[in-house]
Amino acid sequence: MTTETPSKPIPEPDDASAPFWEGSLEGKLRLMRCTACGIARLPAREHCDACLSTEYEWFDASGGGSIRTFGVMHQKYHPGFYDELPYTVAIVELDEGPRLPTNIVGLAGKKAEVGMRVIVDWERHDDVALPKFRPA
Amino acid sequence: MANSLRGAGAITGLGMTPMGRIYGKTTNELAADAVRAAIADAGLTKQDVDGLLINAGITGFTGGGIGLGLQNYLGMENLRLLNHMNAAGSTAAQMVQYATLAIDAGMANHVVCVFADAPLAQGTSAGAAYGGAARSSGRPKGIAGLHAAAGYFGANTPYALAAQRHMALYGTTQDQLGTIAVGQRAWATKNPLAQMRDPITLEDYHNSRWIIEPLHLLDCCLVSNGAVAVIVSAAEKAKEMPRPPVYVLGMGQGHPGDVNRSGSEWETETGAKLAGETAYRMAGLGPADVTACELYDCYTYTVLVTLEDYGFCQKGEGGPFVEDGKLGPGGALPTNTGGGELSAYYMWGMTPLSEAIIQVRGDGGDRQVPDNSVVLCTGNGGNLSYHAALILSPERN
Ligand SMILES: [Zn+2]
Numbered sequence: 001m002t003t004e005t006p007s008k009p010i011p012e013p014d015d016a017s018a019p020f021w022e023g024s025l026e027g028k029l030r031l032m033r034c035t036a037c038g039i040a041r042l043p044a045r046e047h048c049d050a051c052l053s054t055e056y057e058w059f060d061a062s063g064g065g066s067i068r069t070f071g072v073m074h075q076k077y078h079p080g081f082y083d084e085l086p087y088t089v090a091i092v093e094l095d096e097g098p099r100l101p102t103n104i105v106g107l108a109g110k111k112a113e114v115g116m117r118v119i120v121d122w123e124r125h126d127d128v129a130l131p132k133f134r135p136a
Numbered sequence: 137m138a139n140s141l142r143g144a145g146a147i148t149g150l151g152m153t154p155m156g157r158i159y160g161k162t163t164n165e166l167a168a169d170a171v172r173a174a175i176a177d178a179g180l181t182k183q184d185v186d187g188l189l190i191n192a193g194i195t196g197f198t199g200g201g202i203g204l205g206l207q208n209y210l211g212m213e214n215l216r217l218l219n220h221m222n223a224a225g226s227t228a229a230q231m232v233q234y235a236t237l238a239i240d241a242g243m244a245n246h247v248v249c250v251f252a253d254a255p256l257a258q259g260t261s262a263g264a265a266y267g268g269a270a271r272s273s274g275r276p277k278g279i280a281g282l283h284a285a286a287g288y289f290g291a292n293t294p295y296a297l298a299a300q301r302h303m304a305l306y307g308t309t310q311d312q313l314g315t316i317a318v319g320q321r322a323w324a325t326k327n328p329l330a331q332m333r334d335p336i337t338l339e340d341y342h343n344s345r346w347i348i349e350p351l352h353l354l355d356c357c358l359v360s361n362g363a364v365a366v367i368v369s370a371a372e373k374a375k376e377m378p379r380p381p382v383y384v385l386g387m388g389q390g391h392p393g394d395v396n397r398s399g400s401e402w403e404t405e406t407g408a409k410l411a412g413e414t415a416y417r418m419a420g421l422g423p424a425d426v427t428a429c430e431l432y433d434c435y436t437y438t439v440l441v442t443l444e445d446y447g448f449c450q451k452g453e454g455g456p457f458v459e460d461g462k463l464g465p466g467g468a469l470p471t472n473t474g475g476g477e478l479s480a481y482y483m484w485g486m487t488p489l490s491e492a493i494i495q496v497r498g499d500g501g502d503r504q505v506p507d508n509s510v511v512l513c514t515g516n517g518g519n520l521s522y523h524a525a526l527i528l529s530p531e532r533n
Contacts, residue, residue, distance in 0.1 A: 012275035049397075
């Protein structure tokens with residue numbers, strides 16, 4: 001008899017984010033930049049949430065950023081995470097401006113800190129890779 | 137020149153059902169119980185009520201919540217004002233605001249504002265009531281799925297992350313957050329309506345389990361079944377009604393939104409600032425005039441950051457401000473005097489509003505504040521995304 005380890009929720013590409021996930025498989029952090037106001041964003045929608053323009057371009061971010069804030073999760077929410085509790089959940093602000101929810105990995109016993117410099121560290125799955133971050 | 141809305145409206149009725157782990161009633165039934173009690177409290181009949189504003193709680197999202205159908209459930213005919221509103225935890229204060237505006241404009245006479253929720257099922261945990269979506273199977277869609285993929289779940293996560301940033305920027309301590317929890321529990325011991333009535337110490341606070349660091353279990357609000365209804369009437373009519381009027385001297389809103397780009401300081405600078413500026417201006421009052429606070433307290437941190445944004449202390453000084461226990465019984469700024477959402481009951485924005493009404497009427501019993509002349513009542517929702525303020529007083533002038 002085998003027991004199946006419940007899997008974590010893995011995002012499924014949609015129209016707006018497809019290039020982001022294609023980039024993820026190549027180790028590129030591919031974002032949108034509004035060509036009207038210049039503000040970079042995560043690819044969540046067609047329009048810029050700063051100025052509402054629908055003109056944009058894709059670009060590859062550097063992968064560097066800093067920990068905006070974080071927490072250490074102890075609560076059991078999703079069975080896919082039970083084995084990893086407690087884990088560090090964070091918001092990383094990329095050097096290009098956008099902020100994304102992520103996990104800090106590779107801390108090797110160190111505690112995360114607000115302002116800590118981090119670099120993207122891809123976690124590979126079947127059709128997407130997830131941008132995690134480790135101390136730079 | 138004084139704002140013409142200052143003191144134009146008054147809260148004239150309050151109805152509350154039993155709250156907490158109470159079972160066996162639908163949200164419609166709970167709402168009807170609260171509305172019936174509020175109408176009786178105001179000395180009115182159902183026919184006198186010509187406005188109905190409705191706010192479902194979490195069951196408005198998870199199923200079984202009250203909605204527009206409540207009008208028919210209550211058999212209310214020919215209403216002149218009706219809506220089903222949702223701005224999360226700021227809704228209760230907003231319902232009073234819109235009711236006051238409508239009454240002042242001559243659109244309605246007596247508006248009942250009702251909240252009902254029943255997320256707790258017998259034998260399930262409080263966490264299950266709010267964390268259910270996190271357990272859904274299947275793949276989350278698109279870039280928004282990064283939240284679930286990172287284990288960024290519930291309201292606990294954004295509030296913990298906000299508190300962490302405040303601690304990092306300003307040196308706010310776990311003891312300071314704990315002092316808020318201890319003070320509110322001390323108030324709850326004096327409140328017969330409170331779910332949690334055993335006193336706690338700072339040590340108990342530190343010993344309570346982590347939910348998500350830096351939030352302990354005792355930093356987090358309760359989950360409750362129940363309903364609360366209030367009635368808003370014109371100030372002129374309120375004078376002739378049976379209960380002491382609770383005049384609305386100031387109203388304001390502030391909604392910073394939830395943006396994930398550089399520049400937002402959503403963690404430490406909330407909509408309370410904008411809401412407070414508007415409400416203070418309308419009332420012609422400031423933080424130094426406030427004698428008691430009933431602040432939305434989904435988390436201890438929410439209280440701390442709200443006090444800063446209303447100008448009771450400078451930005452970043454909320455920790456030192458609260459650490460002498462001034463929010464608790466006998467303190468200089470009595471706050472969340474029924475125990476709040478942390479220790480009494482979680483009826484979203486109706487928690488601070490109901491306690492504010494009780495205090496302004498002088499019905500606080502063992503917990504009555506020494507000076508109830510200016511009570512600040514707030515609502516907050518989302519990830520510190522939505523905020524509404526009321527300044528309430530037993531005096532119109
Ligand atoms: Zn733009």
